[in-house]
Structures are given as C-alpha cells and as structure tokens.
Amino acid sequence: MSIITCIEDLRVLAQKRVPRMFYDYADSGSWTESTYRANNSDFAKIKFRQRVAVNLENRSLASTMVEQHVSMPVALSPTGLTGMQHADGEILAAQAAERFGVPFTLSTMSICSIEDVAANTTKPFWFQLYVMKDREFINRLIDRAKAAKCGALVLTLDLQVLGQRHKDLRNGLSAPPKLTIPNIINMATKPRWVAGMLGTKRRGFGNIVGHATSVSDMSSLSAWTQQQFDLSLSWADVEWIKQRWGGKLIIKGIMDPEDARLAVASGADALIVSNHGGRQLDGAQSSIEALPAIVDAVGSQIEVHMDGGIRSGQDVLKAVALGAKGVYIGRPFLYGLGAMGGPGVTKCLDIIRNELDLTMAFCGLRDLQHVDKKILLPGTF
Ligand code: FNR
Numbered sequence: 001m002s003i004i005t006c007i008e009d010l011r012v013l014a015q016k017r018v019p020r021m022f023y024d025y026a027d028s029g030s031w032t033e034s035t036y037r038a039n040n041s042d043f044a045k046i047k048f049r050q051r052v053a054v055n056l057e058n059r060s061l062a063s064t065m066v067e068q069h070v071s072m073p074v075a076l077s078p079t080g081l082t083g084m085q086h087a088d089g090e091i092l093a094a095q096a097a098e099r100f101g102v103p104f105t106l107s108t109m110s111i112c113s114i115e116d117v118a119a120n121t122t123k124p125f126w127f128q129l130y131v132m133k134d135r136e137f138i139n140r141l142i143d144r145a146k147a148a149k150c151g152a153l154v155l156t157l158d159l160q161v162l163g164q165r166h167k168d169l170r171n172g173l174s175a176p177p178k179l180t181i182p183n184i185i186n187m188a189t190k191p192r193w194v195a196g197m198l199g200t201k202r203r204g205f206g207n208i209v210g211h212a213t214s215v216s217d218m219s220s221l222s223a224w225t226q227q228q229f230d231l232s233l234s235w236a237d238v239e240w241i242k243q244r245w246g247g248k249l250i251i252k253g254i255m256d257p258e259d260a261r262l263a264v265a266s267g268a269d270a271l272i273v274s275n276h277g278g279r280q281l282d283g284a285q286s287s288i289e290a291l292p293a294i295v296d297a298v299g300s301q302i303e304v305h306m307d308g309g310i311r312s313g314q315d316v317l318k319a320v321a322l323g324a325k326g327v328y329i330g331r332p333f334l335y336g337l338g339a340m341g342g343p344g345v346t347k348c349l350d351i352i353r354n355e356l357d358l359t360m361a362f363c364g365l366r367d368l369q370h371v372d373k374k375i376l377l378p379g380t381f
Pocket of ligand 1: 027275277279308331332
C-alpha cells in the first residue's frame with residue numbers, strides 16, 4: 001500500500017480504484033471547468049504571515065457551526081451518488097465524521113437513505129434539501145429528516161437548472177452503472193469496488209424512491225431535474241421551508257452580497273458561500289474570492305460558511321481568516337472514500353486536521369477564536 005500523506009495521494013488512489021464514470025463524476029466541473037480550477041488555485045495566491053517565538057502550548061482547533069460543537073470547523077459537503085464511490089458510502093462517511101466530531105451532510109440525491117444513515121449513526125447528521133415543485137414530497141423529506149433528528153437543514157438554492165458536465169454525458173453516467181462492454185471492461189479492473197457493490201443492496205437513489213419514476217441515467221436525471229426542480233423558486237419558499245422545518249437552516253449556494261442580504265432576511269441561521277464546487281455556473285468567481293465581500297455585507301448578522309477548492313488544512317485556515325465560521329469539503333472526502341472506504345474518510349480528516357494544526361502553529365495561533373485577516377499577508381487576498 002502506498003503511503004498517503006496528502007489529499008492528492010487519496011485522489012490518485014481513488015482514480016485507480018473507482019470505476020471511471022463515478023471517479024469522473026466527482027472529479028469534474030461544468031463546461032470548461034474554469035471555476036472548478038479557480039476554486040483551488042485562488043487559495044494558493046493567499047499568503048500567510050509567519051510568526052516565531054510565540055507560546056504554542058495547548059493548541060485547540062475546536063469551534064462551533066450553527067451552535068454545534070465541532071472538533072475543527074470542517075463539515076462534509078452533501079454530495080450526490082456517494083454510495084457509488086464506495087458501497088454504502090454515505091453510511092461510512094457519516095460514521096467517520098461522527099467519530100471525528102465534525103458534521104456530515106446527507107444529500108437529497110444520496111444512495112443510502114436518511115433512514116439508512118440514521119440507523120447506522122448515533123449523533124445527528126445534517127440533511128441537504130433541493131427545492132422541488134412537488135411540495136408534498138418536500139414535506140415528506142422534511143418530516144423524514146425531522147424523524148431522523150437531523151441537526152440542521154442545508155437548503156441548496158443554486159440548482160434550479162443543472163450545469164452541463166461533459167464527462168458525465170460522455171461516460172453515460174448512471175446509478176447503478178449500465179452493463180455495457182466498456183463499463184464491464186473498466187469495472188473488471190476495480191475488483192474491490194465490485195465486491196463492495198455485490199455486498200450491498202443500496203445501489204439506487206435512497207431518498208427519492210417512490211417519487212422518481214425513472215432516474216436510471218444522467219440524461220434522465222437531468223430530465224428529472226428539469227421536471228421536478230422548481231424554476232419558480234423564490235425567497236418566500238425559503239421562508240416557508242424554514243417554518244416547516246423549525247430547526248437550524250443553512251442556505252447553500254450564495255455567491256453575491258445582494259443574495260446574502262436576502263438570505264439574512266429569510267431568517268436563515270447560516271449561509272454557505274458556494275458555487276457548487278464549480279459544477280454549476282462555469283465562469284463564476286471562485287468561492288474564496290467571493291467570501292470577503294459577503295462577510296463584509298452580512299458577517300455581523302449571520303454565520304458565513306464556505307466551500308469549494310479546500311484541499312488542505314492551510315486552505316481551511318485561510319478561509320477562517322477571511323471570515324468563514326466553518327468550511328465544507330466535498331471531493332477530498334470522496335477521494336478518501338473511493339481510495340479506502342471509511343478509513344479513507346478518516347484519513348482525509350486526519351490530514352486536514354494535522355495541516356491545520358501545524359499551520360496555526362507557524363502563524364503563532366493557539367486557537368481559532370480570534371483569527372482574522374491579520375494572519376494573512378496584505379495584498380495577497
Ligand atoms: C456535489 N455538490 C452537491 N451539493 C449539493 O447541495 N447537493 C448535492 O447533491 C451535491 N452533489 C455533489 C456531488 C459531487 C460528486 C460533488 C463533487 C459535489 C456540491 C458540494 O456540496 C460542494 O459544494 C462542493 O463539492 C465543494 O467543493 P469541493 O470541496 O468539492 O472542491
């Protein structure tokens with residue numbers, strides 16, 4: 001087994017072990033993928049100020065996100081089809097997050113259902129909701145999330161229409177995969193993945209069973225999205241969902257200060273500065289570039305979280321310095337899952353925690369409570 005030292009090592013291993021269509025599904029963005037790339041490369045432009053001879057004893061990475069204690073301010077993003085990166089992927093990731101003391105967010109478009117994850121975890125996880133036309137279906141999903149005692153509802157607003165991802169179309173993405181000759185040949189080189197899938201019954205979309213008539217491939221998923229997702233979505237719907245849910249509400253997909261103000265007015269508890277990991281509007285700003293203006297606009301009124309492009313603990317510290325109360329990681333934990341299953345998710349979180357801890361030390365920090373832009377080099381952000 002190769003030695004894993006960073007998230008990139010997990011990505012390389014996942015690429016070897018996960019069938020191409022699912023690896024590509026995770027590791028891609030929309031159209032030219034320019035926003036996908038900028039999400040990460042813009043972090044590299046930001047520089048730290050190195051400090052020395054500061055007392056570094058008793059360092060703590062602990063914080064809170066929507067008043068929930070977290071061992072470090074890093075949650076797992078909601079990601080669709082996670083159970084296709086590895087059999088029972090959502091359950092394994094939720095268990096790893098629980099052991100680590102960070103939130104796991106289950107996607108509406110997951111393979112394992114809300115009930116599957118609830119039955120296999122002991123602490124509350126978060127549930128991500130897409131707004132669909134069928135309000136009864138939303139009501140049922142909210143009721144199921146309440147019954148599972150989910151700790152927060154993450155409401156994604158940036159997917160009324162689906163960004164085109166060329167690789168998914170070319171690969172004929174479907175869950176479960178169609179048994180075409182190229183897929184069979186590719187899967188024959190991924191014996192661990194195949195063995196895992198043969199050992200589980202969870203191979204369809206767990207949360208939308210009984211609602212989706214046919215969601216067998218990406219072209220029908222995109223047709224289903226068009227049919228089901230609400231093109232007339234408005235902030236009044238957000239207020240309705242907030243009331244119906246009654247718990248902590250986190251709005252996901254905010255990239256503009258004007259929308260951030262509307263999120264505050266809707267009564268949300270937090271918002272996530274996010275461009276969906278560069279999978280929706282290609283040509284949008286990177287999330288880390290969008291963050292400061294949104295923190296300036298609403299940071300004193302609402303918790304501002306962010307995601308997109310975080311590949312190390314250093315990136316986490318940069319986002320916190322620019323005003324994020326917490327961040328989310330999507331692909332990094334998917335790479336861990338694809339590479340090594342549950343232990344791979346733990347490895348991913350370990351890597352990020354270790355990098356965050358050491359970077360804090362180099363910057364002369366013992367905790368995250370009073371971190372601000374002063375730890376960054378002026379002119380680099
Ligand atoms: C996503 N994302 C996403 N977001 C969401 O609200 N619901 C979803 O079902 C999904 N599905 C999904 C699948 C895959 C494979 C990826 C990579 C992403 C977006 C996700 O929550 C998050 O915004 C990004 O992944 C963050 O960027 P990084 O960390 O992947 O760079």
